[in-house]
Amino acid sequence: MTFSPELEARFEKFLTKYPADRKRSAVIPMLVYAQDETEAITQELIEEVAKRCGVTPLQVEEVVGFYSMLHKKPQGKYHVQICTNISCLLVGGAELWEQATKKTGIGHKQNSADGRISLEEVECIGACSWAPAVQINYDFYHFVTPGQLDKLLDGLAAGKKPEEITEVQKVSC
Amino acid sequence: MRYNPPSPLETPVLSRRFRLPNSQSIDTYLATDGYKGFEKATGMTQDEIIGEVKTSILRGRGGAGFPTGMKWGFVPRTSPKPKYIVVNADESEPGTCKDRLLMEFDPHQLIEGVLIAGLAVGAQQGYIYIRGEFRYLIGVMDKAIDEAYAKGYLGDNILGKGIKFNLATHSGAGAYECGEESALLESFEGKRGNPRIRPPFPAVAGAYQCPTILNNVETFCAVPSIILNGGAWFAGLGTPKNGGTRMFCLSGHVNKPGVYELPMGFNLMRMINEVGGGIRGGKKLKAVVPGGSSCPILKADECDLAMDYDTVAAAKSMLGSGGVVVLDEDTCMVNFALRIMRFYAHESCGWCIPCREGTTWLKKLLTRFHEGQGQRSDIVMIGDLSKNMLGRTFCPLGDAAAMPTIAIVEKFREEFEAHLDGKPCPYENKGSYFSNSGLAA
Ligand SMILES: Cc1cc2nc3c(=O)[nH]c(=O)nc-3n(C[C@H](O)[C@H](O)[C@H](O)COP(=O)(O)O)c2cc1C
Ligand code: SF4
Ligand code: FES
Numbered sequence: 001m002t003f004s005p006e007l008e009a010r011f012e013k014f015l016t017k018y019p020a021d022r023k024r025s026a027v028i029p030m031l032v033y034a035q036d037e038t039e040a041i042t043q044e045l046i047e048e049v050a051k052r053c054g055v056t057p058l059q060v061e062e063v064v065g066f067y068s069m070l071h072k073k074p075q076g077k078y079h080v081q082i083c084t085n086i087s088c089l090l091v092g093g094a095e096l097w098e099q100a101t102k103k104t105g106i107g108h109k110q111n112s113a114d115g116r117i118s119l120e121e122v123e124c125i126g127a128c129s130w131a132p133a134v135q136i137n138y139d140f141y142h143f144v145t146p147g148q149l150d151k152l153l154d155g156l157a158a159g160k161k162p163e164e165i166t167e168v169q170k171v172s173c
Numbered sequence: 174m175r176y177n178p179p180s181p182l183e184t185p186v187l188s189r190r191f192r193l194p195n196s197q198s199i200d201t202y203l204a205t206d207g208y209k210g211f212e213k214a215t216g217m218t219q220d221e222i223i224g225e226v227k228t229s230i231l232r233g234r235g236g237a238g239f240p241t242g243m244k245w246g247f248v249p250r251t252s253p254k255p256k257y258i259v260v261n262a263d264e265s266e267p268g269t270c271k272d273r274l275l276m277e278f279d280p281h282q283l284i285e286g287v288l289i290a291g292l293a294v295g296a297q298q299g300y301i302y303i304r305g306e307f308r309y310l311i312g313v314m315d316k317a318i319d320e321a322y323a324k325g326y327l328g329d330n331i332l333g334k335g336i337k338f339n340l341a342t343h344s345g346a347g348a349y350e351c352g353e354e355s356a357l358l359e360s361f362e363g364k365r366g367n368p369r370i371r372p373p374f375p376a377v378a379g380a381y382q383c384p385t386i387l388n389n390v391e392t393f394c395a396v397p398s399i400i401l402n403g404g405a406w407f408a409g410l411g412t413p414k415n416g417g418t419r420m421f422c423l424s425g426h427v428n429k430p431g432v433y434e435l436p437m438g439f440n441l442m443r444m445i446n447e448v449g450g451g452i453r454g455g456k457k458l459k460a461v462v463p464g465g466s467s468c469p470i471l472k473a474d475e476c477d478l479a480m481d482y483d484t485v486a487a488a489k490s491m492l493g494s495g496g497v498v499v500l501d502e503d504t505c506m507v508n509f510a511l512r513i514m515r516f517y518a519h520e521s522c523g524w525c526i527p528c529r530e531g532t533t534w535l536k537k538l539l540t541r542f543h544e545g546q547g548q549r550s551d552i553v554m555i556g557d558l559s560k561n562m563l564g565r566t567f568c569p570l571g572d573a574a575a576m577p578t579i580a581i582v583e584k585f586r587e588e589f590e591a592h593l594d595g596k597p598c599p600y601e602n603k604g605s606y607f608s609n610s611g612l613a614a
Contacts, residue, residue, distance in 0.1 A: 022381055053363070066366060067346035089512050126306070128424040128498070129176070130176060139309075
């Protein structure tokens with residue numbers, strides 16, 4: 001299996017980070033980064049990661065089920081994650097979640113028919129003081145209002161990239 | 174401002190560079206005493222470094238508040254095995270969002286803290302375990318690490334002094350349980366995040382079964398200032414037995430939610446009213462979760478207290494992770510307890526039965542209750558089930574689920590009763606949507 005040059009370079013770095021006889025440490029980081037490119041964790045990917053890290057495919061397989069970010073089913077191009085944990089709950093996180101499911105007609109960990117959007121109700125994403133918080137892929141949105149969520153979902157459904165939805169700014173870094 | 178504006182009541186020590194231009198860059202860092210603590214530490218003995226950290230009365234900021242200097246002292250420095258420094262940057266305790274800022278705005282401070290820990294125990298390798306959802310922070314830290322290598326603060330011959338230390342980031346993949354230190358180490362080694370039997374503790378058998386210092390991000394970030402200005406100076410910022418400042422993450426129903434660095438022992442009511450601008454919409458305070466979702470809740474009349482480990486423990490709660498969640502009078506406590514239990518049921522790693530089964534049952538009971546199908550006997554059952562989990566689980570996650578539930582049932586029993594006999598939730602639609610987006614300018 002071959003990956004993009006960037007991912008190959010990253011993998012090469014991963015394999016030198018850990019002691020030579022401890023390459024198993026690279027399994028989880030490799031899976032997290034690779035699934036963004038392969039869209040999901042496939043059997044082929046499991047075997048490839050196993051080979052590169054010098055472990056058995058079963059040893060890779062067993063971690064896949066444990067971690068919430070690792071997924072065997074492709075997500076939408078834009079994975080919209082809405083936090084409803086305590087700090088977000090108190091300031092409208094649950095209402096945002098309900099709004100998103102109603103508007104898109106899709107539920108928790110489901111994808112829209114065109115594959116552009118998937119939704120996930122997530123646990124605390126570390127943005128509690130700037131709640132309610134939403135993450136789209138890896139980008140954070142803080143203090144999200146119902147109006148902003150509407151704009152984001154409408155824009156994504158209409159084929160825009162999040163950065164083209166200029167009314168709503170992600171947290172820049 | 175990308176986050177919240179500062180408060181004039183803050184004592185910025187760890188956060189003092191947050192608002193400088195290019196605060197992430199090594200040039201900014203070096204221009205503001207950066208790596209000076211490390212340079213000073215290179216002239217100290219290991220005992221002197223650990224002694225200074227002990228004097229500072231720095232206590233672990235990850236949740237348990239264990240004295241950091243003492244923890245470092247447990248590392249068998251003469252062991253022939255390699256030693257490791259591991260940073261817990263898994264930040265996922267609901268209500269907590271400070272490690273993110275410490276890494277985003279001052280990544281070199283964390284690197285310097287890790288370097289000093291390395292000197293203290295003779296470690297030559299460190300890893301920063303960052304929760305996978307913080308992908309952008311892995312980029313920030315990697316860039317800072319590259320800069321530190323380029324300027325000779327990391328590598329095989331640091332500052333030409335023959336000191337060797339290598340540092341790398343490591344991505345998690347979404348699992349609250351991996352914030353627990355032994356589960357983190359399992360996960361780091363490429364396995365499922367199930368915790369280990371302790372003892373041995375990580376200080377003796379941590380990463381790859383080698384002696385390991387494992388601390389929270391904020392704990393490491395305090396170390397450069399402690400070495401540079403002295404442990405006594407740091408201790409003096411706080412209260413007896415509680416050195417320094419703390420990054421408090423104020424959230425919920427306050428007018429000015431935000432992360433604020435305040436001295437240890439800062440009064441909780443002042444934090445809510447003066448730092449946080451009081452309860453939004455002029456409502457009354459109902460309760461506060463003082464240190465992340467696993468800490469027993471405090472009723473409004475219990476909130477006039479000093480926020481340090483000992484005072485909050487005396488009030489039968491915990492200072493925890495620094496997540497201060499403020500609830501107004503219109504918050505439904507049954508719903509709140511349910512949301513907390515849903516979280517723990519979801520995050521239970523399933524390794525031991527009291528936690529796996531207990532959280533699942535409690536979630537079912539609380540769901541039923543909130544939907545108006547609860548029975549009077551369920552109130553007792555919720556308390557009993559929780560108490561049966563206490564102390565009977567393999568790792569503290571079981572306790573973390575039980576403790577807040579017990580406190581909510583005991584302190585807000587009347588709200589559970591108000592949900593009985595098919596009555597609708599009395600708070601439904603009261604906690605109407607309110608956005609804090611006005612602050613997001
Ligand atoms: C379920 C569970 C989750 C935890 N999550 C975190 C976390 O996200 N970050 C953290 O620093 N400590 C977390 N801890 C505490 C760690 O086990 C450990 O005590 C801490 O990292 C030690 O560092 P300190 O002494 O600097 O606090 C968690 C503990 C438990 C039981
Ligand atoms: S207490 Fe819960 S999280 Fe901890 S080992 Fe048991 S099942 Fe896993
Ligand atoms: S509770 Fe939503 S980000 Fe922490």
